[in-house]
Amino acid sequence: MSGELVKLLSDLKEPEALQFVESALAKGVDPMTLLEDAKQGMSIVGERFAKGDYFIPDLMFSGEILKGIVKMLEPHLKTAEKTERLGKVVVGTVAGDIHNIGKDLVVFMLDVSGFEVLDLGIDVPAQKFVDAVRESGSKIIGLSGFLTLAFDSMKKTVDAIQEAGLRNKVKIMIGGGQIDEQVRNYTGADAYGRDAVAAVQLAKGWIGG
Amino acid sequence: MEKKWEAMSADEKQEAQFQKLLTPKDPQGNDLKFQSPEAEAAYKASIIRIKDAVQLKKTPDRVPLTLLPSMYPFISAGMTVQEAMYDYGKCAAAFKKFILEFKPDMHIGAAQAGPGKFYEILDYKLYKWPGHGVAPEHSYQCIEDEYMKAEEYDLLITDPSFYFRNFYLPRVFGALEGFTMLPPPTGILEIYGVAFSFIPYALPPVQGTFKALFEAGAEALKWAMAMGGLNAELASLGFPNILGGFTKAPFDTIGDTLRGTKGIIMDMYRQPDKLLKALETLTPIMIGMGLGAAQQTGNPVIFMPLHKGADGFLSDEQFKKFYWPMFRAVMMGLIEGGCIPFPALEGHWGSRLNVIQDIPKGKTMWMVDQTDMAKAKETLGKNACLIGNVSSSMLKLGTVQDVKDYVKKLIDTAGKGGGFIVGNGAFFDEAKPENVKAMADAAREYGVYK
Numbered sequence: 188m189s190g191e192l193v194k195l196l197s198d199l200k201e202p203e204a205l206q207f208v209e210s211a212l213a214k215g216v217d218p219m220t221l222l223e224d225a226k227q228g229m230s231i232v233g234e235r236f237a238k239g240d241y242f243i244p245d246l247m248f249s250g251e252i253l254k255g256i257v258k259m260l261e262p263h264l265k266t267a268e269k270t271e272r273l274g275k276v277v278v279g280t281v282a283g284d285i286h287n288i289g290k291d292l293v294v295f296m297l298d299v300s301g302f303e304v305l306d307l308g309i310d311v312p313a314q315k316f317v318d319a320v321r322e323s324g325s326k327i328i329g330l331s332g333f334l335t336l337a338f339d340s341m342k343k344t345v346d347a348i349q350e351a352g353l354r355n356k357v358k359i360m361i362g363g364g365q366i367d368e369q370v371r372n373y374t375g376a377d378a379y380g381r382d383a384v385a386a387v388q389l390a391k392g393w394i395g396g
Numbered sequence: 397m398e399k400k401w402e403a404m405s406a407d408e409k410q411e412a413q414f415q416k417l418l419t420p421k422d423p424q425g426n427d428l429k430f431q432s433p434e435a436e437a438a439y440k441a442s443i444i445r446i447k448d449a450v451q452l453k454k455t456p457d458r459v460p461l462t463l464l465p466s467m468y469p470f471i472s473a474g475m476t477v478q479e480a481m482y483d484y485g486k487c488a489a490a491f492k493k494f495i496l497e498f499k500p501d502m503h504i505g506a507a508q509a510g511p512g513k514f515y516e517i518l519d520y521k522l523y524k525w526p527g528h529g530v531a532p533e534h535s536y537q538c539i540e541d542e543y544m545k546a547e548e549y550d551l552l553i554t555d556p557s558f559y560f561r562n563f564y565l566p567r568v569f570g571a572l573e574g575f576t577m578l579p580p581p582t583g584i585l586e587i588y589g590v591a592f593s594f595i596p597y598a599l600p601p602v603q604g605t606f607k608a609l610f611e612a613g614a615e616a617l618k619w620a621m622a623m624g625g626l627n628a629e630l631a632s633l634g635f636p637n638i639l640g641g642f643t644k645a646p647f648d649t650i651g652d653t654l655r656g657t658k659g660i661i662m663d664m665y666r667q668p669d670k671l672l673k674a675l676e677t678l679t680p681i682m683i684g685m686g687l688g689a690a691q692q693t694g695n696p697v698i699f700m701p702l703h704k705g706a707d708g709f710l711s712d713e714q715f716k717k718f719y720w721p722m723f724r725a726v727m728m729g730l731i732e733g734g735c736i737p738f739p740a741l742e743g744h745w746g747s748r749l750n751v752i753q754d755i756p757k758g759k760t761m762w763m764v765d766q767t768d769m770a771k772a773k774e775t776l777g778k779n780a781c782l783i784g785n786v787s788s789s790m791l792k793l794g795t796v797q798d799v800k801d802y803v804k805k806l807i808d809t810a811g812k813g814g815g816f817i818v819g820n821g822a823f824f825d826e827a828k829p830e831n832v833k834a835m836a837d838a839a840r841e842y843g844v845y846k
Contacts, residue, residue, distance in 0.1 A: 199665065242711035244661040251662060285524060285537045288657050335788050335826040336534055364743065365788040365822055367766070373793045381744065382708045 192221060192256075196228030197235070199245060201252045204228075208259050218263040225256050229299065236384075243292065243383065250299055272303040274394040275325035277316060279307030281340035286333035289363055289383070293329055296383040302390060313340075313347035320353055327390050330376065332363040341374040349375075358393045362386060401734075409734025410759065413696035414447045417638060420631050421694070423624050431632045438634035442501035446638065448814060450736060450781045451758040455814035459807055459843030460501035461836055462783060464763065466508055466823035467535050468832070469494035476533045477825075478526035481512035484622035491626060495635050498836040501817075504639040504699065505627055508823065510536070511619035517612045519570030522653060535825050543567045544654035546663065549670040552654075553677050555580060564654065571612075574605025640735065641689020642699040645723035646678040651704045660704070664714060675722045682722075683729030690735050697761070698730050699738045706743040712751075720751055731759045741767055742822065749775040765821040773810045782810050783817040786835050791820060791827035796834040803838035811843065818843060 192211075195204040208221055232249040235241040276297050280290045287309050294306045305323055307315055316328060328348070330341045341361050348354050359376040362385070371379040380386045404412065418440055420428040430436035441457070448456035470480035473490035480487040491506035515525060522543070525536035543564055544552065552559045558580045566572045577596045584593045596602050627637045644652070650671070651660035663671045686698035704710065705719045727737040740763035745752070749767070753775040761781040764772055769785045776782065785806055790798055803818055810816040818839035 201665065242714070243708055244664060244710060244714060247658065247661050248665045283531060283534050285530065285539070288540055291658075334535060334537070335792050335824055338789070338792060338826075367787065367789050369787075369789045369793050373789075384708070 190224070192224040193228045193231065196225055196249065196252055196256070197231035199232075199248055199252065201248070201255070204252055205255050205259065208256050212259065212263060218260045221256070222260055222264070225253055225260075229253055233300065243296075246299060247295065250295060271301075273301045273391070274327065275303045275305060275323050276327040276329060276390055277305045277307065277319045277323065277325045278329040278331065279311035279316060279319075280309040280331045280333075281337050281344055282310060282312050283340050284332045284334050284337045284363075285309045286331070286363070289333065290329075290331035292383040293331065293362065293380075293386045296387050297329075297390060300387045300391070302387075313344040316344050317347050317351045317353065320348065320357055321351070326357055326394050328357050328359045329386055329390075330359065330361045330374075332361070332366065335365060337363060337366075338370050338373060341370070341376065345375040358389075360386060360389045404734070406732050406734065406756075406759070410451075410696070410731075410736065413734050413736070414443065416694065417443050417636065417696070420636070422628050422632075428628065428631055430634070435632065435634035439631060439636055442634070442636055443638075445501050446817070449817055450761050452779075452781065452815050453758065455845045458845060459811045459839055460817045461499075461839035461843075462502045462817050462819040463494075463498055463500045463832070463836070464504060464784075464820055464823055465494070465825075467825040468827055469506070470509060471533070471825060472827075472829055476526060477509070477535050478512065478532035480509040481526060481536075484511070484619050488622050488626040492630060495630055496633070498832060500635065500819075500836065502636055502638050503630070505623055505637045507623055511615055514612050514615040514619065517571065517608055517615060520568065521570060522568040538653075540652075540656045542656050542659045544650070544659075546655070546659065546667070549663075549667065549674050553670070553673050555582070556677060556681060558582075568653070571608035572605050574599070574602035577602050638695050638697045639699060639738075640693045640695035640697050641686060642701070643682045643686035643689070643726060643730070644700060645702055645705065645719065645726060645739075646675040646682055647705065647719040647722065648701070648703045649678050649682060650674060657704065657709075664718060668718075671718065675718065679722045679725050680729070682726045683733070686726070686730045686735055686737075687733040690733070696734060697736045697738050699740065700726070701740045702742060702745075705748060706741070706745055707747045708744070712747070715748060716751060720748075724752075724755065727755060727760060731756060736761060738763065741765055746771060752776055753779055755779050761817070763819070763821070769806055770809045773812070773816075777810060777815055781815045781817060784819040784821040785810070786818075786820045788820070788822050788824045788827070791824055791831045791835070794828075794831060796830050799831045799834040800838045800841075803835055804842045807839075807842045814845070 192204060192207055195207055211221055229249060232241060236246055278290060278294050280286055294304050297304045305319055307319055330344055332341060345359055360378045360380055361371060361374060361376045362380045366379050378389050380389055422428045445456040445460040448454055449460050467477050469491045470477060473493060475486060475490060487506055487509050495503055512525060523536045523538050524530045526532045526534060530537060561575050562578060566576050577599055579593050584590060651657060655663060690696055690698060705715060710719060730737045737760045742765050745767045749772060757779045761783055762776060763783045764785045766787060772782055786802060790802060
């Protein structure tokens with residue numbers, strides 16, 4: 188029965204949601220319907236988050252439940268379903284810095300918010316960001332960094348994008364432990380975000396949503 | 397008549413600790429010889445200043461100054477972080493120069509660089525450090541992973557020490573692989589069967605681990621001698637290190653290096669009861685870690701770096717359920733033992749202030765990173781001494797005037813009525829030397845209470 192999976196997922200009932208999918212599949216329910224319900228559940232999660240009822244851990248957990256559901260549905264889906272995406276975002280931790288917790292949160296949040304994320308990983312040289320933008324045509328870059336050394340790496344990355352003639356084609360946002368308006372100004376980025384939620388808001392403000 | 401330690405109240409213990417700080421010893425346990433009467437006077441004035449700032453009973457003569465750098469003293473001395481980690485003499489010399497230049501009322505020593513060779517001997521996998529995964533000029537950085545598996549809570553809860561030795565330590569130190577073969581020491585009870593428990597010590601992997609331990613211990617001691625010598629020398633010159641050791645909020649103990657951020661977040665939903673039980677199990681252990689360190693070093697201040705309680709990670713409800721009760725219990729245990737908890741609110745903590753202000757007055761000092769200091773003063777600051785809030789970005793990118801103006805503003809708001817120590821908000825690697833000087837100068841220029 189439609190609607191139940193929407194509720195189970197949006198209320199973060201993991202075992203119940205997985206159980207529901209399992210028995211629905213056994214009963215011959217169309218896997219596409221289940222996938223649609225799961226997506227609807229996720230959008231309710233997003234709404235609750237926007238209203239302040241849900242927090243980052245709730246989002247991360249809903250993402251895990253969704254992963255479990257998709258894994259069960261995948262063998263039953265005939266064609267790989269292409270989801271509509273808001274746009275592409277290139278994200279990475281800048282050169283010299285190998286911290287990934289904040290960067291991973293941003294990647295996750297952008298992903299569940301409907302963006303296609305190209306995660307370049309950690310300790311990413313400036314040129315790699317330039318190449319990724321060229322190849323993907325992405326209009327947004329997110330630079331992450333935890334250490335003070337990241338200030339200079341971010342600046343170098345922004346400079347490299349400028350030198351590659353791409354600066355007016357992309358918006359650049361930065362974030363991480365010690366990043367603030369002063370650092371944004373120093374690096375020449377367009378904006379800084381205090382947390383993963385801010386990154387999503389910035390991205391949506393720039394290209395969609 | 398002198399009261400026995402055990403019979404003292406928390407107040408009396410804290411007072412006794414400050415008295416002990418006022419009569420410092422050298423590493424041999426004799427009364428410390430100051431290098432001049434001025435050095436002795438400066439040392440004692442600094443301790444009294446910090447005592448007044450912490451206890452909140454009266455305003456100090458002026459706002460005390462502290463400097464809590466990460467790799468800055470070494471980088472600014474022109475050496476790489478790698479050199480500071482491998483040449484203990486160079487490390488100590490750079491730190492001494494740093495302290496003599498800025499003359500803080502308290503410092504926490506040069507242990508932040510740590511002994512590089514020691515990490516090599518034990519094949520430390522939890523971090524990358526200069527020459528081992530990061531460039532020579534950069535600081536070491538942590539590799540987050542699930543070093544404890546989701547299904548291992550029962551093992552941790554049943555016997556934390558056994559779990560740490562046989563599971564966690566071999567995963568983060570390659571050279572401690574032999575620990576996986578050791579039986580629990582609690583099985584050693586009576587003559588029948590006692591020898592069985594010792595058979596593993598004959599096995600080559602276990603013997604290899606013990607050989608590495610002997611070598612690592614010798615290296616750690618060599619490093620500690622250099623750091624201890626530095627502290628004693630700085631004290632004799634009038635600059636106290638009051639740090640006694642460190643411990644953690646139990647949620648961070650599990651969330652930082654055992655289960656990792658994602659792991660512990662999933663556990664809050666999938667196995668909340670086990671997580672709670674583990675947090676409760678670790679609470680007295682974290683208290684013991686702080687008290688033990690204070691006893692060993694003779695210093696009462698116990699640093700607590702706080703991570704996953706910051707704004708944004710947990711919901712208010714989760715913070716109140718999984719983070720705060722055990723964190724508070726650790727602070728209370730330390731306070732009852734005569735220690736001064738020194739938590740660092742890393743990142744932003746504005747949404748937690750109303751909760752964390754519920755602590756006994758005059759017993760703690762808090763390093764404030766980016767939380768709004770005026771709001772912190774109105775809440776937490778009613779009961780606790782606040783430190784810091786000069787940001788890493790300002791120290792590296794701001795002007796001398798920016799720093800001076802900001803420190804003055806901090807003194808006017810957070811310094812009102814005492815209970816404030818000027819300092820940086822986060823451990824910094826890079827900064828303009830003139831900005832560090834501006835912070836120190838501003839504390840002395842604007843911080844005098846009239």
